Amino acid sequence: MRVNFTVNGRPQEADDVWEGESLLYVLRERLGLPGSKNACEQGECGSCTVRLDGVPVCSCLVAAGQVEGREVVTVEGLADYAKQRAEHGGACGTGACGSSGTSLQDAQGWSAKGSDSQTGEGTELSPIQQAFIDAGAVQCGFCTPGLLVAADEMLERNPSPSDEDIREALSGNLCRCTGYEKILDAVRLAAARQERQGIQEGAV
Amino acid sequence: MSRNTRVAAAPAGTPTKVTQGSRTKGGIGESTLRPDGTLKVTGEFAYSSDMWHEDMLWGQILRSTVAHAEIVSIDTSEALAQAGVYAVLTYDDLPTEVKNYGLEIQDTPVLAHGRVRHHGEPVALVAADHPETARRAAAKIKVEYKELPVVTDEASATAPGAPLLHPGRDDHHAGHVPHPNIVHRQPIVRGNADEAAKKADVIVSGEYVFGMQDQAFLGPESGLAVPAEDGGVDLYVATQWLHSDLRQIAPVLGLPEEKVRMTLSGVGGAFGGREDLSMQIHACLLALRTGKPVKIVYNRFESFFGHVHRHPAKLWYEHGATKDGRITHMKCRIVLDGGAYASASPAVVGNASSLAVGPYVIDDVDIEAIALYTNNPPCGAMRGFGAVQACFAYEAQMDKLAKKLGMDPVEFRQLNAMEQGTLMPTGQPVDSPAPVAELLRRVKARPLPPERQWESTEGADVRALPGGLSNTTHGEGVVRGVGYAVGIKNVGFSEGFDDYSTAKVRMEVINGEAVATVHTAMAEVGQGGITVHAQIARTELGVTQVTINPADTQVGSAGSTSASRQTYVTGGAVKNSCELVREKVLEIGRRKLGTYHPAWATAELLLEGGKVVTDGGEVLADLVDVLEDEAVEIEAEWRHRPTEAFDLRTGQGNGHVQYSFAAHRAVVEVDTELGLVKVIELACAQDVGKALNPLSVVGQIQGGTTQGLGVAVMEEIIVDPKTAKVRNPSFTDYLIPTILDTPTIPVDVLELADDHAPYGLRGIGEAPTLSSTPAVLAAIRNATGLELNKTPVRPEHLTGTL
Amino acid sequence: MDFLRPASWEEALAAKAEHPTAVPIAGGTDVMVEINFDHRRPEYLLDLNRIELLREWEVGEENVRLGASVPYTEIMEHLRAELPGLALASHTVASPQIRNRGGVGGNLGTASPAGDAHPALLAAGAEVEVESVRGSRFIPIDAFYTGVKRNALQPDELIKTVHIKKADGPQQYSKVGTRNAMVIAVCAFGLALHPETRTVRTGIGSAAPTPVRAKEAEEFLNAALEEGGFWESGKIITPSIAKQFAELASGACNPIDDVRGTAKYRRHAVGIMARRTLGWTWEQYRGTGRTLEGAA
Structure with missing residues (x-):
């Protein structure tokens, strides 16, 4: 079957989709967006977390056919999504506010970045992405995309979370490397930076 | 079913070089940020499961549904007839005389030949144009099994007439083991334990059981094999040791090593579980047969069968001590279940025996460690490697001794703690700092976390209580406990290996x-x-x-x-x-x-x-x-400096190059009525020699600590003792800690240089995994007064409802 | 496999009538696991995501009409006062991501004894409105579960709405799992006080082939509370009453040994949860001055 939906602000069309395919498979194998990860495919690890019409879900448990006409934001579009949110001074609940996501053409020609002497040091990141790097919250990194999408959404709803709030919001995302301490650090850091940013902007 | 419509010339996700320096700087001793950090937070870092090639096929493995059986017949005709199927391979299709592989002993069949020895053993391979086509085809392969009796523990493995897992063994351990179903045996005898026992005022003993732990790395086994024009193959894979893989892969393919070009793809965690081969040879075989790139990605179910686990163990220990708290002697016997194939079992035996006394001075010891061949899932490397199981047992013994002597458990340990210059039971002197007593002092000196942290103005915050979000207690039945443990782990390859x-x-x-x-x-x-x-x-x-x-x-x-x-x-x-x-x-x-x-x-x-x-x-x-x-x-x-083998009779020899020490204090709260545990804090002190990157060092210690916590209270692969089949191969029933199960983990890093090592550094990754488990167990014992000789502790153990 | 995407409830009913073997998929949190793990290959998947009415709820005089696909997150956030037991149960469901997708209709459709919503529905009292092209009917929750993963639905029927009694008193819900989050129930217990009728209702999960009520325990407690004048006086329930209630709740279990827990533990834990949830709800009842307003 054919599925049309929007990913990171760009309309996408996936063809010849098998009816049992998940949104995760379509993103990874058909649209060249492998950032969402395939760690358990049973909704027990959160590595495939994306936003579907603004809501964090496990993309492994969404049937591809169910996303017809809907909006998806993946880790690949997170920086743009956060930027748009900051510029529009609020949540982009639909995901439709981004227009600069990956184009289909770009997606099809996807290859791992890092070539040409790049580590992506100049890449523009969302606050939560930067905080994960700065706090040492990334080791193997396989859980990172899902955690970022979940943590970013929590900070959107709850800009000053308590530690228990952070733990609850991220309790659907398994990490096997870090023991979560540095992930907590990262979320606290992003929240603090966001707050400081807000105060500065408020003062202008 | 149609294939993907994407177009690409070379494999997408081929790893490329990363350059750091425009913004991130820093030499040793600084908390420089990861060069791959940005790639990993943007989703652009390519893991082995992200590899993609134009025109690629998907490989699928058919695995045995029983643990021990004769294969009467395999019929692949119906599978081959499926549209979209390019190849179906069985043992008969293997191209050379080399049909087995293995890290140390080449006893593992690439595909089963006439017999399967464990649940989930690979029997046949399929390559098709879509994963679903491959799955459906694999389901159409007809395998007729004639089931055989299963060997599942020491008694059944060494019983008269027990089925032999590997009849006619000719490996280098075959000559010195007491039974062919024993992979390797390493005794260590020093002094005279029987004689020394006479000086003991108190003697304690116990039998301890350590469950089978899974590495549970999040990135499943996966990779892409691309056939090359020169008849060779390019393999992109997640592994722990490329050259060891290569040495095992090339002979099976019948290719010289230079024609099997391996590149490391992004690795989603390892923890020992990628030390052995998984899909490497299978993907190459399918690629060479079909002439097309072949990608294999295990799902989580298959991953539980696709790699070795931590050896479950039974450990029997006896210690004696004098009234003034000096340990007189130790005797122990450690039985590790290696499962159907050897994997790293011999080295795990070497570690378990040589580190069986722990970081203590004990002159008179009598130690025996063995690993079994059984029909259980194969076990091999996992973080802590033999030292983990021993530490769980000897630390329980230390608490028992201290209790019997009426001494403080930390002071008792400090009194017997090894230090630089102490002789190991192998006769090898510890020739660099061994601050065991100091590490214990540090974790003990830390202020305890406040009591009843769950209380708030709006009532109990269940997230801070045992049971968490499940709302099982608002404080009823909750008792606090505190426990300590310390461990010793060797660093680097030992026993004469050219490392x-x-x-x-x-x-x-x-x-x-x-x-x-x-x-x-x-x-x-x-x-x-x-x-x-x-x-x-x-x-x-x-x-x-x-x-x-x-x-x-x-x-x-x-x-x-x-x-x-x-x-x-x-x-x-x-x-x-x-x-x-x-x-x-x-x-x-x-x-x-x-x-x-x-x-x-x-x-x-x-x-x-x-x-x-x-x-x-x-x-x-x-x-x-x-x-x-x-x-x-x-x-x-x-x-590094050469090491030597342990004597097969006495266990004497300078077998290790360096040791690593960590200590933990666990604070737990136990709902004693429901048997649920919340770990409140798990403080660690570790000597790292020199922290080359302090941020990463702390991250390693916290991660290792958490894996130890997991096996203390929830992680276990459950194997049915009657059928040797795995009962919980999923993340629904094999549970690893979530962020709500993991406490604050304050880390105290010591830097006492080892002058023999570069920059004075000490290997750090494993030591925290050793002591965190017994510390949590000790804390639960402290809270409940129960003996608890098995890990993981289940609610049943705490409520007498097994 | 065919993927059916009805745009309306009527189309969905027509599709289900035409293809009675079609498997309805809403949140996907059960069905997709079975597909991903190769446990199930239905001929038809019937997607209910486009049907708005399934995602709606309405608070009436006596009942809450809860659309089958209202996600657990919404129940937690918006229906705490009206459905406190179900809101608590919703909070224990899997993970935030799953709670954002899954709804009560899925729990009922799958009818696993481990479904988190069942004990809360049993305790509150509910009716399941199911419909087919032949018409609609209401199935009392007590008659809904017919066996292990079996329910009272006919092959052509779909679950439309769950009509749940609005809380007229405190309700509680507890679930034992061997992890502090994202865990399938080893066993669970729901309890609701109904001061209007001076009754107590319960629900037990994962401790019998189907979700069940602890009827003997309820009857004992109803009688004991009545006899002792507890409803009027609001005095503390005596330990012996609580103990016997817990024992009877435990006795209502008919559990199995499996990888998640032993039968013996399940019986034990249900007893503990029964005693605790009774204590919590009764304290709330006393604390609210025995008003009849819902408490959570």
Whole structure:
């Protein structure tokens, strides 16, 4: 079957989709967006977390056919999504506010970045992405995309979370490397930076 | 079913070099950020499961549904007839006489031949144009099994007439084991334990059971094999040791090693579970047969069958002590279940026996460790490697002894703690700092977390209570407990293994700046080895910009990312190659510029800030002017001090090169009525020798601590003792800690240099995994007063409802 | 496999009538696991995501009409006062991501004894409105579960709405799992006080082939509370009453040994949860001055 939906602000069309395919498979194998990860495919690890019409879900448990006409934001579009949110001074609940996501053409020609002497040091990141790097919250990194999408959404709803709030919001995302301490650090850091940013902007 | 419509020329996700230096700087000792961090947070870092090739096929493995059976017949005709199926392979299709592989003993069939020995053993392979087509085809392969009786423990493995897992063994352990279903046996005898026992005022003993733990790395086994025009194959895979894989893969394919070109793809965690091969040979076989790229990605269910686990163990211990708290002797017997194939079992036995006394001074010991062959899932490497099981048991014994003597458990341990100069039971002196007592002092001195933290103005916050979100208690039945443990782990490969690594370092001028490139075959599995390599290059070569080339088999072996060894050994190799490059650069400098300043000939010269400077700080030349358009490149091997094998009868021998120590204090709250546990704090103190990257060091310690917590309270692969089948191969029923199960983990890092190691560093990855489990157990015992001789502790153990 | 995407409830009913073997998929949190793990290959998947009415709820005089696909997150956030037991149960469901997708209709459709919503529905009292092209009918929750993963639905029927009694008193819900989050129930217990009728209702999860009520325990407690005048006086329930209630709740279990827990533990834990949830709800009842307003 054919599925049309929007990913990171760009309309996408996936063809010849098998009816049992998940949104995760379509993103990874058909649209060249492998950032969402395939760690358990049973909704027990959160590595495939994306936003579907603004809501964090496990993309492994969404049937591809169910996303017809809907909006998806993946880790690949997170920086743009956060930027748009900051510029529009609020949540982009639909995901439709981004227009600069990956184009289909770009997606099809996807290859791992890092070539040409790049580590992506100049890449523009969302606050939560930067905080994960700065706090040492990334080791193997396989859980990172899902955690970022979940943590970013929590900070959107709850800009000053308590530690228990952070733990609850991220309790659907398994990490096997870090023991979560540095992930907590990262979320606290992003929240603090966001707050400081807000105060500065408020003062202008 | 149609294939993907994407177009690509070369495999998407092919690893490329990463360069760090425009923004991130830092030499050793600094918390430099990961060079792959940005790629990982943007989703652009390509893991092995992200590999994609135009026209690729999907491989699927058919696995045995029973643990032990004769294969009467295999019929692949219906599977082959399916549209979209390109190949179906069985044992009969293997191309050469080499049909087995294995880390140390080549006893593992690439595909089952006439017999399966464990649940989930690979029987046949399918390549098809879509994963669903491959799955459906695999389901159509008809395998007729005739079930055989299963061997599941020591009694059934060594019973008269027990089925032999590997009849006619001719491996190098076959000659000294008491039964062919015993992979390896290592006794260690020192002093006279029976005689020393007579001096004991108290004697305690116990039998301890350690459950089967899974590495549960999040990135499933996966990779892409691309057939090459020269008849060879390019393999992109997540592994811990490329060259060890290569040595096992090439002979099965009938190819010379240079025609199997391996590149490390992004690795989603490892923890020992990628030490053995998984899908590597299978993907290559299918690619070579079909002439098309083949991708294999296990799902989580298959992953539980696709790699070895931590050996479950039964441990029997006896200790004695005098009234004044001195340990008189120790006797123990450790039985590790290695499952159907050897994997790393012999080395795990060596570790379990040689580290069985723990970090204590005990002169008279009688130790025996064995690993069994059974029909249970194969077990091998996992973080802590034999030392974990022993630590769980000897730390329980320490608490029992202290209790019986009426002593404080920490003071009792400190009284018997080893230190630099102590002789190991193998007779080997500990020749670098061993601050066991100090580590215990530090965790004990830390203030305890406040009580009843769940109380808030709006009632109990269940998230801070045992049971968490499940709302099982608002404080009822909750009792606090505190427990301590300390452990000892060897670093690096032991027992005479030639443990070396190789690093190729290049220095040249690019865009008017002296820059370095580091190329090793080290598997970056998340531990941060590449971060450290860049730091070492900056420190040794005085550059800012460092490029890390992808790990592949175009450079010499780096050894495995295991045994806490990579920073020591490959870090050592990078340091060594940098030093050689530096010498060469200075030589060039002397040749070109030596006449301009006498210091070129007389002073100790360093490379700093892109310049050649004297040890007094005087700048002699800019590296740009020294090198001009010349590049200096050196590939060199580096090895640590040699070790020797343990004597097979007495266990004596200088078997280890370095030890690593960590101590934990666990604070738990137990709902004693429901048997649910919440770990409140898990403080760790560890000696790391030298923290090359403090941020990463703390991250490793916290991660290792959490894996120890997992096996203390929830993680266990449950194997049915009647059928030897795995009952919980999923993340629904094999539980690992969530963020709500994991406490604050304050870390106290000591840096007492080991003068034998590069920069004085100590391998750190495994030690925290040892002591966290017994510390949690001790805390639960403290809270409940129960004996608890098994890990993981289940609610049933705490409520008497087994 | 065919993927059916009805745009309306009527189309969905027509599709289900035409293809009675079609497997309805809403949140996907059960069905997709079975597909991903190769446990199930239905001929038809019937997607209910486009049907708005399934995602709607309405608070009436006596009942809450809860659309089958209202995600657990919405129940937690918006229906705490009206459905406190179900809101608590919703909070224990898997993970935030799953709670954002899954709804009560899925729990009922799958009818696993481990479904988190069942004990809360049993305790509150509910009716399941199911419909087919033949018409609609209401199935009392007590008659809905017919066996292990079996329910009272006919092959052509779909679950439309769950009509749940609005809380007229405190309700509680507890679930034992061997992890502090994202865990399938080893066993669970729901309890609701109904001061209007002076009754107590319960629900037990994962401790019998189907979700069940602890009827003997309820009857004992109803009688004991009545006899002792507890409803009027609001005095503390005596330990012996609580103990016997817990024992009877435990006795209502008919559990099995499996990888998640032993039968013996399940019986034990249900007893503990029964005693605790009774204590919590009764304290709330006392604390609210025995008003009849819902408490959570």
